[in-house]
Amino acid sequence: xxxxxxxxxxxxxxxxxxxxxxxxxxxxxxxxxxxxxxxxxxxxxxxxxxxxxxxxxxxxxxxxxxxxxxxxxxxxxxxxxxxxxxxxxxxxxxxxxxxxxxxxxxxxxxxxxxxxxxxxxxxxxxxxxxxxxxxxxxxxxxxxxxxxxxxxxxxxxxxxxxxxxxxxxxxxxxxxxxxxxxxxxxxxxxxxxxxxxxxxxxxxxxxxxxxxxxxxxxxxxxxxxxxxxxxxxxxxxxxxxxxxxxxxxxxxxxxxxxxxxxxxxxxxxxxxxxxxxxxxxxxxxxxxxxxxxxxxxxxxxxxxxxxxxxxxxxxxxxxxxxxxxxxxxxxxxxxxxxxxxxxxxxxxxxxxxxxxxxxxxxxxxxxxxxxxxxxxxxxxxxxxxxxxxxxxxxxxxxxxxxxxxxxxxxxxxxxxxxxxxxxxxxxxxxxxxxxxxxxxxxxxxxxxxxxxxxxxxxxxxxxxxxxxxxxxxxxxxxxxxxxxxxxxxxxxxxxxxxxxxxxxxxxxxxxxxxxxxxxxxxxxxxxxxxxxxxxxxxxxxxxxxxxxxxxxxxxxxxxxxxxxxxxxx
Amino acid sequence: xxxxxxxxxxxxxxxxxxxxxxxxxxxxxxxxxxxxxxxxxxxxxxxxxxxxxxxxxxxxxxxxxxxxxxxxxxxxxxxxxxxxxxxxxxxxxxxxxxxxxxxxxxxxxxxxxxxxxxxxxxxxxxxxxxxxxxxxxxxxxxxxxxxxxxxxxxxxxxxxxxxxxxxxxxxxxxxxxxxxxxxxxxxxxxxxxxxxxxxxxxxxxxxxxxxxxxxxxxxx
Ligand code: HEM
Ligand SMILES: [Cu+2]
Ligand SMILES: [Cu+2]
Numbered sequence: 076x077x078x079x080x081x082x083x084x085x086x087x088x089x090x091x092x093x094x095x096x097x098x099x100x101x102x103x104x105x106x107x108x109x110x111x112x113x114x115x116x117x118x119x120x121x122x123x124x125x126x127x128x129x130x131x132x133x134x135x136x137x138x139x140x141x142x143x144x145x146x147x148x149x150x151x152x153x154x155x156x157x158x159x160x161x162x163x164x165x166x167x168x169x170x171x172x173x174x175x176x177x178x179x180x181x182x183x184x185x186x187x188x189x190x191x192x193x194x195x196x197x198x199x200x201x202x203x204x205x206x207x208x209x210x211x212x213x214x215x216x217x218x219x220x221x222x223x224x225x226x227x228x229x230x231x232x233x234x235x236x237x238x239x240x241x242x243x244x245x246x247x248x249x250x251x252x253x254x255x256x257x258x259x260x261x262x263x264x265x266x267x268x269x270x271x272x273x274x275x276x277x278x279x280x281x282x283x284x285x286x287x288x289x290x291x292x293x294x295x296x297x298x299x300x301x302x303x304x305x306x307x308x309x310x311x312x313x314x315x316x317x318x319x320x321x322x323x324x325x326x327x328x329x330x331x332x333x334x335x336x337x338x339x340x341x342x343x344x345x346x347x348x349x350x351x352x353x354x355x356x357x358x359x360x361x362x363x364x365x366x367x368x369x370x371x372x373x374x375x376x377x378x379x380x381x382x383x384x385x386x387x388x389x390x391x392x393x394x395x396x397x398x399x400x401x402x403x404x405x406x407x408x409x410x411x412x413x414x415x416x417x418x419x420x421x422x423x424x425x426x427x428x429x430x431x432x433x434x435x436x437x438x439x440x441x442x443x444x445x446x447x448x449x450x451x452x453x454x455x456x457x458x459x460x461x462x463x464x465x466x467x468x469x470x471x472x473x474x475x476x477x478x479x480x481x482x483x484x485x486x487x488x489x490x491x492x493x494x495x496x497x498x499x500x501x502x503x504x505x506x507x508x509x510x511x512x513x514x515x516x517x518x519x520x521x522x523x524x525x526x527x528x529x530x531x532x533x534x535x536x537x538x539x540x541x542x543x544x545x546x547x548x549x550x551x552x553x554x555x556x557x558x559x560x561x562x563x564x565x566x567x568x569x570x571x572x573x574x575x576x577x578x579x580x581x582x583x584x585x586x587x588x589x590x591x592x593x594x595x596x597x598x599x600x601x602x603x604x605x606x607x608x609x610x611x612x613x614x615x616x617x618x619x620x621x622x623x624x625x626x627x628x629x630x631x632x633x634x635x636x637x638x639x640x641x642x643x644x
Numbered sequence: 645x646x647x648x649x650x651x652x653x654x655x656x657x658x659x660x661x662x663x664x665x666x667x668x669x670x671x672x673x674x675x676x677x678x679x680x681x682x683x684x685x686x687x688x689x690x691x692x693x694x695x696x697x698x699x700x701x702x703x704x705x706x707x708x709x710x711x712x713x714x715x716x717x718x719x720x721x722x723x724x725x726x727x728x729x730x731x732x733x734x735x736x737x738x739x740x741x742x743x744x745x746x747x748x749x750x751x752x753x754x755x756x757x758x759x760x761x762x763x764x765x766x767x768x769x770x771x772x773x774x775x776x777x778x779x780x781x782x783x784x785x786x787x788x789x790x791x792x793x794x795x796x797x798x799x800x801x802x803x804x805x806x807x808x809x810x811x812x813x814x815x816x817x818x819x820x821x822x823x824x825x826x827x828x829x830x831x832x833x834x835x836x837x838x839x840x841x842x843x844x845x846x847x848x849x850x851x852x853x854x855x856x857x858x859x860x861x862x863x864x
Contacts, residue, residue: 312811
């Protein structure tokens, strides 16, 4: 491969680089989850071959508690920072934005390249923690100080973690600047905001969220590093005694971290879901052969979710010791977010109503997204209710909720997007039959792992627990945990089908042609894969993005570039 | 659905009722969406000769599905706030509560009763580790502190959870209503022993409780 292919400034190459690396990271994060599920299903039993992989974490193949803590910390961090965000925003944002708005490339191609190359640097930094004295970071992906904030409570892995996350923050910010500049300045003639596909609305909103929230995360991480390395006390109060010795810190406030962290990380939840909602909004009309129901409502709902999403961060802190009156105001904002979310779901249903529905793989994943995301969203209402939160907070109910949003939502959305745009990216179709089998296996096993988590949470099982059988009142949960673990192994195995289909189709897939799905938006008006510069001629846009089944038209799809018949507007 | 441990505190029942109210309401919308998906996919599945309708939206429907959920959420918010303020409003903490201090550390709960003088940090204090005893039907006010990192005092049977934050004193109250023994779990990740940071609450008749205090003091 030439140097130009690897250090490319072409947005399509960068998008595919983001895609492949994030899928690899997700695979890694998934493997860590399998180890956790082993411990949860069969607490304390040995996996002898793991001794060689992790001699310190699993001596004799038996997992130590600190290793379990590293596993969920790295699993969560990898999935979020190196999996979902680079996949939904990095891969699809880069690949789709210029193609869908009719631009030859991003506004700042070199910035774009830098944004990608910071990702492996960041991941390498975070993962180096596994080699550090004391192992990888183990304070959860939320890294609450004081646990994460001193050398006495958490080893060098935590320092690598914070440094790596800062690097990733730069990657996100560079990408966001690029997306905003490109969407504002490089739309093709006739591509007004109200003719943009919803995926572009979503990526635009996401970029604004990223730009506003990520600097706060970076600031928090820098303060954390200073507390750890230099002996400042931003998050560390006076009087801490660890292992019998007093720490020389004074004047800090642990809750400050939580405010700063969630000020980023709640919007980050929307960064991880809005693009998926956008893909689904593009895919449903294509496979229902019908205009998107309530285009403007869906577009503005994305913006509304983004805006209100900045006012809900402390719903993660209801039981933290924060003033309970503040809890009330954050509960109200949280309930408000549910309204635009509901609008989207109902509009998607409206899109299916009286359609002409084809169940190809991308559509199955899009329908799976709606079905699963609804569970994630509705269980959020339980957690948003302050008194109910007092019971469910930090139990497995939360773990269930977050997986229904991040796996059921973001990941099904990503599968929908990948299977939908794969022909454009690589010029070949993925195998649809294999795709449908992969969907059904994933759907069934996903639910069998994650749905019981709500029951565990209702039983009072805390999250981040290495061995719940230590609590006699929870010991009866071993059977259900064991079944969940078996389902988890099947879920992971099912992903081999996807990897196989992805790789096999690169060489053997059916050639796709320009527009295999008979879709209307601009990316389908150029060859697959598109040439450098994307379009032979700058496209001119004459209509909205979802003109399917227009009465009187010869075909059931009218591309955005098709000129209106003479004499009409 | 017997996953919940039976409620053993004064407001546990209210929290459960709120949970089930949300359960039925969200359950309705859950079924509505899933049934809608299934029904539309089956009914409008592509067939020869079918053509999709050219519809872009319906203002009336869109107003309904914005306003109706908003009203339902408003009601849920008000109902939640009622319970929340009862539990957490500083003005509504019971005045006659039994005061206990719980000092969390990696990985134990240090428990302190004020003793006959009703003041903490005096020689007549009664202290135990991981053993919290409470009289039944009398409000208990727990002041939480931490020596090292953040922990969270979680008694599932009481539906009570409150973080213990170093540098702060946080408070939570509840009235145990059922005799018995319950687990205290740590609900905030606090290090490698987080999973075994277990304490025990024993709820006793008042007289047994007083006797236990005296006996514990004598054995100190
Ligand atoms: C292969 C399927 C997966 C399985 C079996 C799985 C399993 C788990 C388990 C058991 C935990 C809880 C550990 C604990 O609290 O003790 C967990 C936590 C978590 N998972 Fe997953 N997971 C999967 C996929 C994902 C995906 C796709 C994402 C995100 C896109 C994700 C994000 C997270 C996050 C953020 C946490 C919280 C970590 C923390 O507590 O710091 N997981 N996962
Ligand atoms: Cu949040
Ligand atoms: Cu603890």
